[in-house]
Amino acid sequence: MNYRSTVGHAPATDLAGALRAGLAPDGGLYVPDHLPSIAVETLADSTDLSETATTLLAPFFLGSELEDQLPEICREALDLPLPLVEFEPGRAWILELFHGPTAAFKDFAARFLAACMARLRAESDPAQTVLVATSGDTGGAVAAAFHRRPGFRVVILYPDGKVSARQAHQLGAFGDNVHTYRVKGNFDDCQRLVKHALNDQDLAHKMALTSANSISIGRLLPQISYYAHASIALQVKCHEKVDVIVPTGNLGNALACILAREMGLPIGEIVLATNANPTLEEYFSGRDYRGRAGIETLANAMDVGDPSNFERLAWFYRDRDLRSAGISAISVDDDAIGHCIRRVYAQSDMAICPHTACAIEALYHRRQAGNDNPHLVAATAHPAKFENVVEPLVGRTVVPPPALDELLQRPSRATELAPSFQSLGTALLALD
Numbered sequence: 373m374n375y376r377s378t379v380g381h382a383p384a385t386d387l388a389g390a391l392r393a394g395l396a397p398d399g400g401l402y403v404p405d406h407l408p409s410i411a412v413e414t415l416a417d418s419t420d421l422s423e424t425a426t427t428l429l430a431p432f433f434l435g436s437e438l439e440d441q442l443p444e445i446c447r448e449a450l451d452l453p454l455p456l457v458e459f460e461p462g463r464a465w466i467l468e469l470f471h472g473p474t475a476a477f478k479d480f481a482a483r484f485l486a487a488c489m490a491r492l493r494a495e496s497d498p499a500q501t502v503l504v505a506t507s508g509d510t511g512g513a514v515a516a517a518f519h520r521r522p523g524f525r526v527v528i529l530y531p532d533g534k535v536s537a538r539q540a541h542q543l544g545a546f547g548d549n550v551h552t553y554r555v556k557g558n559f560d561d562c563q564r565l566v567k568h569a570l571n572d573q574d575l576a577h578k579m580a581l582t583s584a585n586s587i588s589i590g591r592l593l594p595q596i597s598y599y600a601h602a603s604i605a606l607q608v609k610c611h612e613k614v615d616v617i618v619p620t621g622n623l624g625n626a627l628a629c630i631l632a633r634e635m636g637l638p639i640g641e642i643v644l645a646t647n648a649n650p651t652l653e654e655y656f657s658g659r660d661y662r663g664r665a666g667i668e669t670l671a672n673a674m675d676v677g678d679p680s681n682f683e684r685l686a687w688f689y690r691d692r693d694l695r696s697a698g699i700s701a702i703s704v705d706d707d708a709i710g711h712c713i714r715r716v717y718a719q720s721d722m723a724i725c726p727h728t729a730c731a732i733e734a735l736y737h738r739r740q741a742g743n744d745n746p747h748l749v750a751a752t753a754h755p756a757k758f759e760n761v762v763e764p765l766v767g768r769t770v771v772p773p774p775a776l777d778e779l780l781q782r783p784s785r786a787t788e789l790a791p792s793f794q795s796l797g798t799a800l801l802a803l804d
């Protein structure tokens with residue numbers, strides 16, 4: 373399988389080349405040059421996610437040095453619980469993607485990427501520094517995935533005071549090869565610092581810097597597999613395709629669902645559920661695409677005004693009309709998120725996180741409009757991770773799942789960092 377850049381100037385490469393580079397040298401994003409189609413029967417006997425992923429992802433690994441190691445990578449990275457919880461009898465199910473070590477769906481992708489990168493590393497390579505800016509969830513997932521891995525260290529930058537208390541504790545609780553900084557600024561400041569550092573040849577070389585952000589093709593691929601696994605399980609139950617609703621920020625998770633459908637899996641319409649950031653809803657309702665700065669909402673892991681994977685989505689649909697492709701978008705404001713969390717709790721005794729609430733709210737809208745299709749709703753984080761939002765709305769404490777609880781019981785440490793490149797450079801060079 374060849375990978376090319378969405379910009380179109382960089383030479384094609386195999387998967388290993390695309391993983392090592394992260395971003396293509398012409399500034400574009402790597403995309404597989406074609407999408408393999410999959411006969412659903414070949415997946416019907418898979419008993420678990422890692423088996424599904426091994427079959428589904430094999431064509432993407434063809435011809436790369438990781439080809440033979442795919443089964444092992446899937447077993448190591450994707451061996452996580454994946455419950456499918458009935459939400460409306462026989463009509464809607466919630467795919468709980470938050471049973472990994474850091475209680476958000478990003479664990480699947482971060483663990484897969486880490487498993488690949490560890491196998492691409494030569495024994496003699498200098499230790500790599502994975503530098504990651506986070507608004508809360510990515511940092512933890514990447515830290516957990518690389519924690520105590522020989523040959524890697526992780527540096528996390530998060531905006532001080534802008535993540536939940538539990539997220540902050542979690543981010544500082546790893547220790548060992550994970551170094552956590554709370555930046556006196558916002559998420560954009562953290563991202564700017566990471567970009568600046570990666571672009572600084574001297575620092576990037578000295579620290580063997582690499583990133584693990586959501587534009588890596590190694591994070592996109594594994595996410596296709598859980599939509600494949602769930603849509604096949606639901607086809608057995610309801611004998612039709614399911615419509616899928618995905619909480620959406622940078623469009624990584626939802627793009628994976630779109631690719632699953634393109635590959636032939638039994639998925640009908642796909643709904644991108646965003647928070648109050650209106651870029652995608654505007655675009656899919658017929659207006660021009662207009663990227664802008666993100667606005668802060670209760671679903672803060674989706675505070676994105678210019679989704680980075682839109683470029684990939686547009687590339688896949690370059691010869692077709694993306695606005696008539698069975699994809700729609702709905703923007704859900706903070707009031708509606710709050711109402712939805714209360715309503716779901718009152719009706720089903722189930723606490724949901726603010727991101728998942730955007731998707732459930734989209735389901736309610738569709739039902740109200742008379743849509744009776746079977747639906748799959750992706751749940752992206754455990755509600756206990758957003759206790760500051762969820763607990764006052766449901767009126768009780770939300771107990772963290774065991775893996776998150778284990779981190780919360782550990783001591784936590786984050787070093788304060790001024791939002792300047794110089795401070796970051798000094799901090800990085802002082803690491804042992």
Ligand SMILES: *Cc1c(COP(=O)(O)O)cnc(C)c1O
Nearest residue numbers: 509621622623624625673752753
């Ligand atoms: C990152 C994140 C999202 C957004 O996912 P994208 O792939 O960026 O669209 C949604 N919900 C939660 C809980 C997240 O952490």
